[in-house]
């Protein structure tokens with residue numbers, strides 16, 4: 001299946017909730033913020049972000065469902081520790097006919113082998129078909145079905161194997177996640193996923209995610225030194 005990224009749910013009234021949490025720190029009545037107009041909320045949230053008072057943003061949380069993504073992507077995603085995850089199991093679910101992600105970079109490329117030349121996509125597909133066969137044969141050898149067969153046969157499954165994952169992150173962690181994973185130095189699959197996730201959270205809470213983008217956009221400069229892509233202007237155009 002194609003990659004699909006959905007925002008399943010998020011905290012209700014989260015922009016006002018973040019304001020209320022912060023107001024409470026400064027001895028104001030947090031409930032009054034719910035009567036205030038959007039202008040005040042916008043200004044207040046901007047002030048909090050500028051001050052670096054970010055803990056109130058932890059009250060706003062977002063749950064995404066990612067489908068048609070690779071294990072390579074989810075392995076990077078789950079490195080972000082301030083989050084909750086539920087992923088389709090390779091132990092409970094058989095992968096006899098597993099789907100896999102094909103990197104676009106393979107298209108039009110040629111692989112040279114002892115047997116001759118072949119196009120990279122065909123070569124890759126052939127490997128995946130062979131892997132599926134090996135998986136099935138090993139699974140049969142291990143009893144043919146159930147957890148005990150799946151759990152060891154899965155050792156042959158590649159990083160490309162398609163998976164589904166549900167992830168919940170709060171807004172503060174998302175600021176960090178976007179700063180790292182929207183950077184042009186991040187890997188393409190997680191970068192494209194992060195881009196879609198940002199568009200989705202912006203639709204529901206534009207004020208919280210105003211000015212959020214890769215680290216160069218959030219900091220106003222690129223901290224990558226010699227590794228910088230030099231595209232801060234383009235990044236600002238895309239995300240500001």
Ligand SMILES: Cc1cc2nc3c(=O)[nH]c(=O)nc-3n(C[C@H](O)[C@H](O)[C@H](O)COP(=O)(O)OP(=O)(O)OC[C@H]3O[C@@H](n4cnc5c(N)ncnc54)[C@H](O)[C@@H]3O)c2cc1C
Pocket residue numbers: 079080081082173176177180181185186187
């Ligand atoms: C371009 C790129 C290349 C990468 N390459 C590699 C690689 O080659 N090898 C590799 O192993 N990883 C790599 N990573 C992953 C990276 O090292 C982090 O594991 C990942 O980005 C998660 O971010 P994080 O650790 O900052 O924070 P998260 O887990 O998202 O946590 C957010 C913040 O909370 C704080 N925090 C969380 N846990 C702790 C803790 N235990 N102690 C103290 N503070 C904590 C930190 O301030 C942290 O920044 C790469 C990431 C990127 C973006």
